[in-house]
Amino acid sequence: MKATLPLCTALLAALAFTAPLLAAPASVGTPAPEFSATDSKGQKHSLSEFKGKTVVLEWNNPECPFVKKHYGAGNMQKQQAGATSAGVVWLTVNSGAKGKQGYMDGPAADAFVQKAGAKPTAYLLDADGAVGKAYGARTTPHMYVIDGQGTLRYAGGIDSVPSSDPDDIKGATQYVNQALTELSAGKPVSVSTSQPYGCSVKYGS
């Protein structure tokens, strides 16, 4: 049994990129999948370069109504600013394929970030969907929190009230905020999984 394990893991890793994305999603409590992606300024980033730091991944499509809900109300920017000022790395990821809604090249992504007053550490361009599929990202927004040891500690929605109405933000539990607060206090993450809500990620094929 033990001998077959590495092979099995390798197979699973390979499957993550070839099989339907539902086959091998990132699961909470296990190592977050390593990735490499280029940001809006042409800089390469990998998960391992942030070892020792807490990392937030945020799936983004600026034209999705659910993304607009949280950016229009300033909720996402506020969380980005709060997290990054506390030393957290916040990576906004766009897995929209070229030709699909929300796809952006580097300059367009920079313009979005500037116009929205967004405060991510970097905006990753993932038009081939490799990062999105490795994590099993399904919706925009879809949020992940990874601790300094590289373990996935939260996966799910931005908050607890699935809706496209900005008025619902104030009554909702902000799960990413909550997870970051608990992690920094050395506490267990009380809600580590939730069902994300939003638009489907506009993958290519």
Add this chain to the structure above:
Amino acid sequence: MARESELGMLVATIRATTLAAALWAAASARAQPVEAEHVAVELIAERTALVPGRTTWVGLRLRHDPHWHTYWINPGDSGLETRLKWTLPAGYAAGAIAWPAPRRLAAGELTNFGYVDETVLPVPIQVPADAAPAKSARLSVAASWLVCEDICIPGKAKLELTLPVQRESAPDARWQALFAQARAALPVESGWQGEARIQGTEVEIELAGAGLPASDDLDLFPVQGQMLESARPEFERRGDRLVARARKSIYFASAPGRLDLVLTRAEGDTLRAWRASVPLILAGPDPASH
């Protein structure tokens, strides 16, 4: 000149009033549909009048543009269910939406549950026993929905329907086919017993009882989110039992509990639908993993 202009205004006012009265008469039988983006919505009633002490079925009629859809109570991997918030006269009560069985809709690698083309989401309205006949009642609803093709657009509308209160009512011929179609797709209470056993990343749902269908052409939809992955389960008959094997939701958070489900079977041109509720049990590790 001024007088002439005033007279003109008076005539216009009278005309507008007459028109308003005519429109009101039309509205009392049928509220105007709202042509929202990619879906037309309208509040309709199955019968021509409200009868004191009885339940009347009304419904949100949805006419989707080709290839566009709205969502079931559990939207699946993305999306959002249609929501209704009622404002009714004192003593009236609206029940929950009686959700017709949904369609399985592929969105790339994701799956959604919802409705296409024309459908109605029926809602029972309980009319108070002391509702005064000869009067009319205005039913008002704030509807909100998400309509999607590949992209999604949230929509909302305030819809009203004014119906006479009478001792008798008749079927409204315009909507009989639509309500009949929705009613045929309403899951019937199956009375089946069984359980859903979680084994690692799999969930095996076993059902037993009278009238279980054959295992072909079946589909299954979990009413709650965070229970099952949205892909179509596999079905088999095991003796007198029907077994469905699904993947556990990757967002699965807690067990035990109950799983409410809708089972459907395509029989020729018609779709049969049943509902069942089974306990959810942690049964051990995934037999296929290690």
